[in-house]
Amino acid sequence: MPKGHEATRPQENGSKNKAAPSLATRLREHWKLTAAISGVLLVVAIAGLAYWLDIRDYESTDDAFIAARSFSVAPKVSGYVTEIPVTDNQHVQAGDLLAKIDDRDYRNAADQAKAQVAVAQANIDNVKAQIDSQREQIDQAQAQVDQAKAQLEFAKQEESRAKDLVQKGAGTIQREQQTHSDLQSQQANMARSNAALSAAKLGVKTLEAQLEGARASLQQAQAQLDQANLNLQYTRVTAAQAGHVVRLSGAVGSFVTAGQSLMMFVPDEVWIVANYKETQLKYMRPGQPVEFTIDAYPNRKLTGRVASVQPGSGTAFSLLPAENATGNYVKVVQRVPVKIVVDHWPQDIPIGPGMSVVPWTKVR
Secondary structure (H helix, E strand, O other): OOHHHHHHHHHHHHHHHOOOOOHHHHHHHOHHHHHHHHHHHHHHHHHHHHHHHHHOOEEEOOOEEEEEOOEEEOOOOOEEEEEOOOOOOOEEOOOOEEEEEOOHHHHHHHHHHHHHHHHHHHHHHHHHHHHHHHHHHHHHHHHHHHHHHHHHHHHHHHHHHHHHHHHHOOOOHHHHHHHHHHHHHHHHHHHHHHHHHHHHHHHHHHHHHHHHHHHHHHHHHHHHHHHHHHHHHHOEEEOOOOEEEEOOOOOOOOEEOOOOOOEEEEEOOEEEEEEEEHHHOOOOOOOOEEEEEEOOEEEEEEEEEEEEEOOOOOHHHOOOOOOOOOOOOOOOOOEEEEEEEEOOOOOOOOOOOOOEEEEEEEOO
16 A cells, blocks of 8 residues: 555544534534524413413304394385485484385375264264253153152042042032043053153163264274374384495385385394304303404404303204204204394494404403
């Protein structure tokens, strides 16, 4: 082997035997960088722990939306539409006019019903006057009875005196017969007077029955008048509560029937329905605070609270609920609607039913 190669071999072995710097030595050499990295890792760990400790107290779902009890606005009477003072998406207050129907026919019907009430009242007054007159006849008949009774007593006494005189020989048979005839006449007069009195009293009962019938007719006429006035009021379709007019379909000049939809109405009272998984309801209770954002306005954070939790899953109250007792069964996590009421809805942005939200409910 050449000498040059033998001379260089020990140097190579020496360089290999020289110890490389350890990790601890390198960290000491770059202690500033090491401290900075350690600080960052510590901050990240603390932040992650804090986030986990905070986020575990909340339950969230993206299956949530704004809900309201929207309804259709329809007239209760038929007719031609003469006025619609509102337009699409307009906000109205309770009692504001939404539509008006031609009221001429209904006004005529109300006037006719009012006349029928006047006729019925006149009939009552007439019968009452007849009753008063009949009672006067009763008084007159009673006076005639009293007079006939007195005359009958006198006729009885005359007959008795005539009989005594005939028996004593001081009177004539002709006088006795005359007094007996007078007695029979007064008895007939008494019977006639009693019959007249009974007929007069019976006439009062008949008139009182007629009075009841007239009063019933008045009540019927008054009911017809009340209904006519109601129908006249129904020609003005007003807002039952504050809200927005949507899907306006009525037009001036169109003929509408009772119950035909003129527009849809969205009340101002809206809330959130969040369909949480049943596994998220363990700690959820009414009154718990909720934070949420609306998908249309992600930069606006709003607050509310849990109002109630539906006692049953959403599918249990659907039109065709699931029947798990037949066929093969596959367990599926159900969703339960949770009603959330909002503290304050913003007034500067349009909000309505169906808009998606993302709620975060603090359950711990």
